[in-house]
Amino acid sequence: MKKKKLILVLNCGSSSLKFSIINPDNEICYLSGIAECLYLNNSQIKWNCNNIQYQKLFLNPMSHENIFDFILKKIFITEKAIFSQVVAIGHRVVHGGIKLTSTTIINNKVINEIKKAIIFSPIHNPVNLMGIQLTLNTFPELSKKNVAVFDTAFYKNIPKKAYLYAIPYYLYHDYGIRRYGAHGISHQYVMYQTSVILNKKINQLNMISCHLGNGSSVSAIYKGICVDTSMGLTPLEGLVMGTRSGDIDPSIIFFMYKKLKISINEINTILTFKSGLLGLSNISSDFRDVESQYYINKKAKYAVDVFCYRLKKYISSYISLMNGVLDGIVFTGGIGENSPLVRKLSIDNLSLMGLISIDEEKNNNFKKQKNHFINTNGSIPILVIPTNEELAIAKKTKKCINVQSIQ
Numbered sequence: 066m067k068k069k070k071l072i073l074v075l076n077c078g079s080s081s082l083k084f085s086i087i088n089p090d091n092e093i094c095y096l097s098g099i100a101e102c103l104y105l106n107n108s109q110i111k112w113n114c115n116n117i118q119y120q121k122l123f124l125n126p127m128s129h130e131n132i133f134d135f136i137l138k139k140i141f142i143t144e145k146a147i148f149s150q151v152v153a154i155g156h157r158v159v160h161g162g163i164k165l166t167s168t169t170i171i172n173n174k175v176i177n178e179i180k181k182a183i184i185f186s187p188i189h190n191p192v193n194l195m196g197i198q199l200t201l202n203t204f205p206e207l208s209k210k211n212v213a214v215f216d217t218a219f220y221k222n223i224p225k226k227a228y229l230y231a232i233p234y235y236l237y238h239d240y241g242i243r244r245y246g247a248h249g250i251s252h253q254y255v256m257y258q259t260s261v262i263l264n265k266k267i268n269q270l271n272m273i274s275c276h277l278g279n280g281s282s283v284s285a286i287y288k289g290i291c292v293d294t295s296m297g298l299t300p301l302e303g304l305v306m307g308t309r310s311g312d313i314d315p316s317i318i319f320f321m322y323k324k325l326k327i328s329i330n331e332i333n334t335i336l337t338f339k340s341g342l343l344g345l346s347n348i349s350s351d352f353r354d355v356e357s358q359y360y361i362n363k364k365a366k367y368a369v370d371v372f373c374y375r376l377k378k379y380i381s382s383y384i385s386l387m388n389g390v391l392d393g394i395v396f397t398g399g400i401g402e403n404s405p406l407v408r409k410l411s412i413d414n415l416s417l418m419g420l421i422s423i424d425e426e427k428n429n430n431f432k433k434q435k436n437h438f439i440n441t442n443g444s445i446p447i448l449v450i451p452t453n454e455e456l457a458i459a460k461k462t463k464k465c466i467n468v469q470s471i472q
């Protein structure tokens with residue numbers, strides 16, 4: 066039997082690890098799984114192989130190393146026929162920092178740059194690096210086939226007027242303080258999908274992409290290039306998120322510092338881990354939990370309303386960047402794909418002379434996991450497109466390896 070060339074994709078989050086083995090050519094995912102609640106008492110892993118679901122709950126908290134060991138010894142060994150066809154490993158890396166602006170083979174120089182970018186992505190880059198180190202140590206035969214795919218790469222062409230903050234210029238020049246963006250792999254994936262669905266060449270495509278998950282961001286894409294995004298220096302800016310505040314007046318920090326007499330670290334903890342949906346609702350950071358109380362709990366309503374109002378403001382302002390031609394608005398991510406309420410509240414009354422409107426029936430009823438139009442007839446297309454960051458990483462990894470092998 067001819068060996069397939071499969072890509073192992075690794076996506077390490079702060080308390081999770083996602084993995085997939087994918088054929089980037091036929092887009093088949095042979096094996097995929099997610100370990101969650103790492104470092105907690107309810108660590109667990111779920112995986113799927115040949116359409117069979119497996120699950121294991123652990124009695125003790127599992128670290129990234131422990132879970133990687135489990136994946137190797139229990140899953141990859143059992144599924145040896147699949148794993149033996151892996152020819153390269155694609156790693157999701159959230160922040161490429163100042164220098165890493167495209168997909169690249171990992172070597173010591175690249176690792177050093179990812180380390181330097183920890184200051185911009187203190188939660189994600191360290192665990193991304195941990196994943197890289199784990200595969201480098203475990204599969205030395207693939208050491209030159211580890212590839213880093215950066216979320217920030219999608220934003221490399223954002224114009225200076227959009228990425229500069231109005232603070233003294235040397236802070237950008239000497240310290241790299243600028244807007245970098247996030248979720249680029251997902252935004253780019255839905256951009257390619259939209260181009261196919263609308264049958265419009267990428268370099269002619271003007272769209273607004275809303276990635277709404279635990280972290281959320283909006284990207285304005287003009288002629289296939291991202292021209293602005295809601296995420297800033299770090300993933301703290303922009304939309305309301307699970308536990309992150311998104312946009313605030315910076316004076317709130319000084320106010321808290323002086324009035325509450327708390328440290329900078331405590332303020333950071335409030336804005337990063339105790340704000341957003343959780344902070345406003347006092348219920349949960351998980352959108353489902355908050356949305357389920359929308360009609361019965363005032364704070365849940367405030368949280369969802371602020372979430373959607375902020376999103377609507379971004380969408381409206383990004384319409385102004387389209388030079389008069391908007392081809393589509395796309396919703397993706399766990400919330401974007403699953404919450405008709407969010408899609409309705411963030412689009413309602415946005416209507417530009419009736420040009421943008423949601424069809425209630427289509428918004429409420431459609432097959433999950435499929436691309437879908439939810440606009441009324443005559444409206445600019447509004448789409449729900451399930452994101453697939455793993456597939457995007459696998460494709461980019463393959464391309465990067467191929468390019469390198471012919472150099």
Ligand code: ADP
Nearest residue numbers: 277278279280350351352353398399400403404
């Ligand atoms: P991550 O950013 O971690 O990849 P996801 O894209 O999976 O996250 O999105 C997670 C969010 O999606 C959670 O807030 C979750 O509550 C929300 N979500 C998932 N399913 C639904 C649903 N059916 N309705 C509303 N929200 C949902």
